Amino acid sequence: MELDPSTLDEGKIYNFMMSTILPRPIAWISTIDAQGRPNLAPYAYFMGVCCVPMTVLFCPVVPPRPKRKKDTLCNIEAVPEFVVNVASASCIDAVNLSAAPLPAGESEFDLTGTTPVASSRVRPPRVKEAAVAYECRVRDVIEISAAPGGGWIVLGTVLMAHVDDALLDPDTCHVDLHGLRPVGRLGGGSFTNAAADTFTLTRYRTLADLATRK
Structure with a gap:
């Protein structure tokens, strides 16, 4: 079957993308507004871009x-x-709760x-309960579409990273997957513990x- 996005409504496109682009890492984004009031919200459209x-x-x-x-985008502006x-799995209930639609501020x-x-x-601020955090300065905000179903790409340059000492190999900077237990978003209301099945x-x-492969 072929799916032409131009013939589908927003809900069907969303369901298809969310149930095929997975698992998606969850960025728990903290920002502040112009008055210095903090906001905290999860985003499953999240990825690393490059190292340098x-x-x-x-x-x-x-x-x-x-x-x-x-509110996150308004704060970043x-x-x-x-x-x-x-x-991480240890704080996923708080991550989920932070998605609730609180009034701005x-x-x-x-x-x-x-x-x-x-x-x-x-x-x-960063979240104390999070084992890993990236402090970022906005590099660019790219508007794809401000219409319903649209969105923006926010690029951030990492200025500082924080990690729980117990999870980090200081020689390689590898972080222990089973200690971190990162959570990924699946389709609908489903999530996965990325350390559970590797x-x-x-x-x-x-x-x-290539020549040595069997």
Whole structure:
């Protein structure tokens, strides 16, 4: 079967994308508004971009009417900094609760019982309960569409990263997957613990490597 996006409504496109582009890592984004009030919200359109400079992106979509932009995006336009707190199984209930539609200016930190901690390089706080956090300065905001079903790409340059000492190999900077237990978003209301079912593949990095495969 072929699906032509131009013939589908927003809901069907959303369902198809959400149930095939998976698992999606969850960025738990903390920002502040022009008055310094914090906001905390999860985003499953999230990915690393490159290492030099260390860059990440996330994508806030157009919210339901009557709002035109999510509070996170409005805050970033006022204070162009944010923190990506990695969503782990240990705090997934708080991550889920922080998606509730609070009025602008009300704190999801208070709602979820999570602890704001002062960041080192940016003004928004990070989440103490998150084992990994990336402090970011906005590099660019690209509007794809401001119509219903549309959204923006927010690119951030990482200025500082935080990680639980117990999870980090200081020689390689590898983070222990089973200690971190990152959560991924699936279709509908389903999620997955990325550390629960893993396997290893050999990477073929040279032509010589290809010659040795069986």
